[in-house]
Amino acid sequence: MKLFSKNDDSFVCEHCNKDVNPLGYTSRDHCPYCLYSKHVDVNPGDRLNSCNGLLKPIGIEKFKDTFKIIYKCEKCNKIHKNIMANDDNMALIISLSVEKN
Numbered sequence: 001m002k003l004f005s006k007n008d009d010s011f012v013c014e015h016c017n018k019d020v021n022p023l024g025y026t027s028r029d030h031c032p033y034c035l036y037s038k039h040v041d042v043n044p045g046d047r048l049n050s051c052n053g054l055l056k057p058i059g060i061e062k063f064k065d066t067f068k069i070i071y072k073c074e075k076c077n078k079i080h081k082n083i084m085a086n087d088d089n090m091a092l093i094i095s096l097s098v099e100k101n
Contacts, residue, residue, distance in 0.1 A: 005045035014038060015054055023085055030055070030069065032087045035096070039073045039080065051076050060084075060097040067093065 008022040015036035022028055027045045030037035037055035042048045053075025060067050061081070068081040069088075084093060 003043045005043070007045035007047065023087075025086075028085070029082045030057075030085070030088075032085055033089055035069055035088060035092050037069075037071055037080070037082055039075065039078065051078075055080055057092070057096055060093060067097075069093075069096070 005027075007027045008024070009028070010019065010021050011028075012018070013020055013031035013034060013036060016031060016034040018031065018033045020028060020031050020033075029041075029044065035057040037057075039051040039053045039055050040047050040049050051073060053073040055071035055073050057069050058072050059070035061070060062068075063083060067084045069084055071080045071082065072078075073080065
């Protein structure tokens with residue numbers, strides 16, 4: 001079974017209501033403005049998870065030469081991680097790196 005499906009569609013963020021454009025170099029999996037995501041994938045890009053809860057950004061962790069955003073689902077409480085995107089709001093990334101959650 002393939003563990004990554006490219007899914008780089010535009011969407012309207014359900015948290016901040018901003019229009020989010022495709023990322024272009026990989027799948028867009030979170031809002032670059034508020035960093036929220038949606039609990040829709042079992043494996044990246046497959047859109048097979050029925051939870052559909054909002055994933056609240058709660059922290060940051062180092063990953064190779066970049067960072068992963070740590071999320072907690074507001075519906076089922078599952079912890080999830082996404083790699084940050086080049087156009088993410090760096091002020092929010094920095095604030096998540098110093099907050100205690």
